[in-house]
Amino acid sequence: xxxxxxxxxxxxxxxxxxxxxxxVTEAHLxxxxxxxxxxxxxxxxxxxSALAAAAEIDRAIAAxxxxxxxxxxxxxxxxxxCTKGIATTCSSKMLEGWIPPYDATVVQRLAAAGxxxxxxxxxxxxxxGSSTETSAFGVTRNPVDHxxxxxxxxxxxxxxxxxxxxxxxxxxxxxxxxRQPAAFCGVVGVKPTYGLVSRYGLIAYASSLDQVGPLANTxxxxxxxxxxxxxxxxxxxxxxxxxxxxxxxxxxxxxAGLRVGIITExxxxxxxxxxxxxxxxxxxxLAAAGxxxxxxxxxxxxHGLSAYYLIGPAEASSNLARFDGVRFxxxxxxxxxxxxxxxxxxxxxxxxVKRRIMLGTYALSAGYYDAFYxxxxxxxxxxxxxxxxxxxxxxxxxxxxxxxxxxxxxxIADPLTMYLNDTCTTATNMAGDCAISVPxxxxxxxxxxxxxxxxxxxxxATMFRAAVALEAAAxxxxxGEPDHR
Amino acid sequence: MTTATDSPRVPTDSLGNPITVPDSDDIxxxxxxxxxxxxxxxxxxxxxxxxxxxxxxSGAPNNFGDDPNTNVDPVTLGLPGTLxxxxxxAVELAIRFGCAVGAEVRRSVFSxxxxxxxxxxxxxxxxxxxxxxxxxxxxxxxxxxxxGIERAHLExxxxxxxxxxxxxxxTGAVHSLVDHNRAGVPLLEIVSRPHVRxxxxxxxxxxxxxxxxxxxGISDGKMEEGSMRVDANISVRPEGSDDxxxxxxxxxxxxxxxxxxxxxxxxxxxxxxxxxxxxxVQETRHWDETDGRTHTMRSKEDADDYRYFPEPDLVPxxxxxAWVAEIAxxxxxxxxxRRARLADLTGEPGTAEAVVAIVDRGxxxxxxxxxxxxxxxxxxxxHIAQNLAGEGGxxxxxxxxAELVAMEVSGDLTATQAKQVxAELVAxxxxxxxxxxxxxxxxxxxxxxxxxxxxxIIAANPTEWEQFRTGDPKVRGKLTGFFVGKVMKATxxxxxxxxxxxxxxxxxxx
Numbered sequence: 001x002x003x004x005x006x007x008x009x010x011x012x013x014x015x016x017x018x019x020x021x022x023x024v025t026e027a028h029l030x031x032x033x034x035x036x037x038x039x040x041x042x043x044x045x046x047x048x049s050a051l052a053a054a055a056e057i058d059r060a061i062a063a064x065x066x067x068x069x070x071x072x073x074x075x076x077x078x079x080x081x082c083t084k085g086i087a088t089t090c091s092s093k094m095l096e097g098w099i100p101p102y103d104a105t106v107v108q109r110l111a112a113a114g115x116x117x118x119x120x121x122x123x124x125x126x127x128x129g130s131s132t133e134t135s136a137f138g139v140t141r142n143p144v145d146h147x148x149x150x151x152x153x154x155x156x157x158x159x160x161x162x163x164x165x166x167x168x169x170x171x172x173x174x175x176x177x178x179r180q181p182a183a184f185c186g187v188v189g190v191k192p193t194y195g196l197v198s199r200y201g202l203i204a205y206a207s208s209l210d211q212v213g214p215l216a217n218t219x220x221x222x223x224x225x226x227x228x229x230x231x232x233x234x235x236x237x238x239x240x241x242x243x244x245x246x247x248x249x250x251x252x253x254x255x256a257g258l259r260v261g262i263i264t265e266x267x268x269x270x271x272x273x274x275x276x277x278x279x280x281x282x283x284x285x286l287a288a289a290g291x292x293x294x295x296x297x298x299x300x301x302x303h304g305l306s307a308y309y310l311i312g313p314a315e316a317s318s319n320l321a322r323f324d325g326v327r328f329x330x331x332x333x334x335x336x337x338x339x340x341x342x343x344x345x346x347x348x349x350x351x352x353v354k355r356r357i358m359l360g361t362y363a364l365s366a367g368y369y370d371a372f373y374x375x376x377x378x379x380x381x382x383x384x385x386x387x388x389x390x391x392x393x394x395x396x397x398x399x400x401x402x403x404x405x406x407x408x409x410x411x412i413a414d415p416l417t418m419y420l421n422d423t424c425t426t427a428t429n430m431a432g433d434c435a436i437s438v439p440x441x442x443x444x445x446x447x448x449x450x451x452x453x454x455x456x457x458x459x460x461a462t463m464f465r466a467a468v469a470l471e472a473a474a475x476x477x478x479x480g481e482p483d484h485r
Numbered sequence: 486m487t488t489a490t491d492s493p494r495v496p497t498d499s500l501g502n503p504i505t506v507p508d509s510d511d512i513x514x515x516x517x518x519x520x521x522x523x524x525x526x527x528x529x530x531x532x533x534x535x536x537x538x539x540x541x542x543s544g545a546p547n548n549f550g551d552d553p554n555t556n557v558d559p560v561t562l563g564l565p566g567t568l569x570x571x572x573x574x575a576v577e578l579a580i581r582f583g584c585a586v587g588a589e590v591r592r593s594v595f596s597x598x599x600x601x602x603x604x605x606x607x608x609x610x611x612x613x614x615x616x617x618x619x620x621x622x623x624x625x626x627x628x629x630x631x632x633g634i635e636r637a638h639l640e641x642x643x644x645x646x647x648x649x650x651x652x653x654x655x656t657g658a659v660h661s662l663v664d665h666n667r668a669g670v671p672l673l674e675i676v677s678r679p680h681v682r683x684x685x686x687x688x689x690x691x692x693x694x695x696x697x698x699x700x701x702g703i704s705d706g707k708m709e710e711g712s713m714r715v716d717a718n719i720s721v722r723p724e725g726s727d728d729x730x731x732x733x734x735x736x737x738x739x740x741x742x743x744x745x746x747x748x749x750x751x752x753x754x755x756x757x758x759x760x761x762x763x764x765x766v767q768e769t770r771h772w773d774e775t776d777g778r779t780h781t782m783r784s785k786e787d788a789d790d791y792r793y794f795p796e797p798d799l800v801p802x803x804x805x806x807a808w809v810a811e812i813a814x815x816x817x818x819x820x821x822x823r824r825a826r827l828a829d830l831t832g833e834p835g836t837a838e839a840v841v842a843i844v845d846r847g848x849x850x851x852x853x854x855x856x857x858x859x860x861x862x863x864x865x866x867x868h869i870a871q872n873l874a875g876e877g878g879x880x881x882x883x884x885x886x887a888e889l890v891a892m893e894v895s896g897d898l899t900a901t902q903a904k905q906v907x908a909e910l911v912a913x914x915x916x917x918x919x920x921x922x923x924x925x926x927x928x929x930x931x932x933x934x935x936x937x938x939x940x941x942i943i944a945a946n947p948t949e950w951e952q953f954r955t956g957d958p959k960v961r962g963k964l965t966g967f968f969v970g971k972v973m974k975a976t977x978x979x980x981x982x983x984x985x986x987x988x989x990x991x992x993x994x995x
Contacts, residue, residue, distance in 0.1 A: 088565070095565065101559060101564070199568060199798075200567070202566055204798075207797035234570065237799045238798065315794075324608060337661055364793075364794055
């Protein structure tokens with residue numbers, strides 16, 4: 001079989017009995033065996049448990065038992081989501097070999113839906129980065145161009161989907177960590193509304209911003225996956241108390257009359273002109289399909305990045321305090337308990353993690369709280385307000401996903417320059433809204449460009465409709481195996 | 486949020502309210518080494534473990550005394566990826582407390598208090614900081630003094646460390662053991678205003694607080710198990726002044742007795758320091774029970790910067806006013822009202838030892854029932870306070886107790902016999918006092934039989950009788966015991982001591 005098939009088609013074929021889950025899993029594992037040494041999308045490939053789960057699906061279908069909507073569909077899971085009995089490392093030496101005694105809620109829901117987890121994907125250490133280069137276990141290569149980064153922090157998940165290791169992947173998005181790698185790798189990536197998907201079992205970077213979401217080759221597959229993982233979870237107090245939205249059945253409702261606003265602040269300085277051109281082309285495509293398109297100013301978006309780099313690290317400095325060598329993970333022995341903790345954290349965390357812990361600790365310190373964390377929270381309020389104002393006039397907003405296309409591995413050494421990758425994405429996390437990145441054309445070098453559709457909280461159904469329209473209108477990519485470029 | 490640049494002109498509390506110190510009839514004044522006189526200003530912080538089934542933020546059991554590290558789950562251990570969920574019962578108990586002390590129950594926000602310590606699994610404690618659930622209550626002590634309650638907030642307890650080697654502290658320990666059973670146990674931290682003016686008031690405050698917590702089912706209040714822990718914020722000022730001087734926080738006060746001792750010691754220490762030109766620095770001090778002193782734990786300069794910020798994993802707790810009203814309406818009668826009720830019925834003051842003890846043990850309903858069934862109130866108090874003082878307070882139906890007291894009043898039973906009958910009735914409440922008395926042979930002696938017995942004793946002890954008959958009241962008093970003892974022995978305890986004494990006196994003066 002071809003590993004290029006969509007999750008929806010695979011699931012349908014397996015349910016209909018036309019194909020076995022084991023056969024599908026074997027095909028994807030074979031593809032992983034062939035290309036993983038080059039791509040390095042995974043921290044661990046879970047071939048054995050995947051085949052066992054697939055066999056169980058086949059048995060259930062043969063016995064006429066009901067199976068879930070993702071029955072037999074391979075999926076790659078970001079390695080900051082806890083998997084019972086399978087190492088969960090956050091790509092950090094701190095958690096190397098740590099085996100959680102419990103499953104994240106989303107992992108439970110995947111299993112209930114019948115999905116087959118084929119492995120745990122690489123990420124920037126503790127999801128802090130935009131290139132997967134801060135992983136303690138080596139960089140992931142962009143399947144489109146092996147000299148380039150896949151983006152981050154969900155770089156392994158985006159690469160796994162782009163390389164057809166699995167039609168679906170779970171990522172996490174704190175400031176763009178699903179959408180940016182999706183854009184870099186030419187796949188679809190969704191940051192759901194805050195609270196739509198449970199965070200229980202997601203190893204936190206920044207609790208008020210983190211959200212689990214899908215990566216897929218098609219918009220419809222992303223919608224299918226989101227339906228399977230969304231919905232209230234009593235184990236997450238920030239989970240929205242309502243059922244998962246119905247997305248797939250509304251995908252083809254069209255965009256006639258949809259009010260689309262292009263965010264002015266994200267269409268100028270610092271954004272690659274090729275990308276701006278594609279966003280405009282995307283807007284025209286939506287207009288051609290019956291939407292109305294205008295430019296709209298969302299002023300506070302310009303401050304999103306600086307506020308994000310205070311709030312995110314502030315929460316991270318506290319969230320990562322538990323990694324002290326006392327109860328789990330790495331321990332570097334030393335004569336006293338305090339020295340042990342210092343030695344463990346010194347050895348266990350990489351530079352970017354340490355940088356953000358220090359930044360966040362400082363931002364929360366007595367005497368600096370008001371000037372940094374407090375002020376960033378005010379900016380956050382302004383961002384929410386400006387988005388709310390824009391959504392009074394528009395159903396969805398449009399912008400680039402990233403300021404540039406995928407850059408070369410090792411080409412960005414300066415952290416601040418790296419942070420600029422998040423220019424177009426952090427505001428959505430700050431507002432708690434949803435956004436999707438859809439592949440739309442390429443730059444002059446042939447690298448994928450992502451167009452971002454933003455929608456208000458719980459506006460996923462509308463957002464997906466616009467995304468499907470974009471997908472339909474997107475310029476055809478050069479055909480051929482993506483990793484054979 | 487406070488910052489280093491804050492310098493309020495009027496001293497304010499943690500919620501920005503001006504600090505007031507009330508006058509009192511009972512103010513501890515200590516005399517410093519130079520003879521100057523200093524008065525106490527004291528506020529108390531009480532941590533009460535809440536009587537929930539599970540922990541503050543997880544489903545792990547909240548139970549004291551189990552094997553180490555058995556009441557744990559991934560949340561308790563702070564495992565990566567775990568999230569807290571607020572225990573609704575803990576919120577309800579906090580609201581109960583707020584209602585019991587006439588406080589305002591309001592929208593509250595959990596914050597993170599960040600500091601590293603091996604028995605704190607996440608290396609931050611989830612607590613309420615600037616927006617506590619309960620504010621502005623008050624508690625009236627049995628002596629009538631009113632202590633304001635600034636706030637009460639919910640938080641989670643830490644685990645328990647045992648440091649092996651060194652001085653039993655983490656510094657210098659060879660290794661440390663951590664028991665996480667206590668980690669995550671719900672706590673209500675109750676902060677009084679600096680309205681406590683004497684060691685006795687401090688003891689009364691804690692005792693009264695404990696009585697309320699127990700009566701309302703909020704906490705088991707067991708200080709010996711650490712269910713209730715008290716810290717005292719102490720300062721002194723020249724007698725009669727309105728100053729507010731630097732205070733010290735005294736920790737490790739584990740009983741009412743140590744609380745009084747610690748306050749008296751610390752007040753004297755500070756007074757001497759002020760008097761000799763020294764400076765009291767704001768710091769945390771450790772009460773040492775064995776040497777009866779307080780010792781520096783950490784000064785303000787060394788204190789951690791806790792970097793409080795709102796807990797992003799939780800949403801604000803905003804109790805529905807209807808729910809609060811429902812809880813308020815469901816509160817049981819509080820100890821103060823119960824003492825007043827019993828005092829009214831018995832004519833004793835509300836501060837009487839028997840009244841306080843009976844209410845404290847929760848036996849006042851029984852007392853009220855017996856009195857309402859017609860029993861003589863003071864005898865009821867004596868029986869319950871003294872004869873039913875067993876662990877937890879033995880129970881006896883009101884009509885049984887009333888019947889017993891009636892027999893005693895009528896002279897059918899002596900006090901000694903009544904006590905014995907009472908014990909039988911407690912053991913088997915299906916019996917009646919009359920039946921027990923009969924079974925034990927406690928028939929009341931008629932005067933004739935008593936007289937015969939006394940005459941026999943007089944005849945057998947002529948020397949003592951002569952002394953009794955001719956002696957002054959002092960001698961007669963002494964010998965009354967001798968003769969009544971003989972009467973009791975001869976009648977196998979059936980005689981009424983009072984009746985025997987009366988008869989002896991009658992015969993002596995005849």
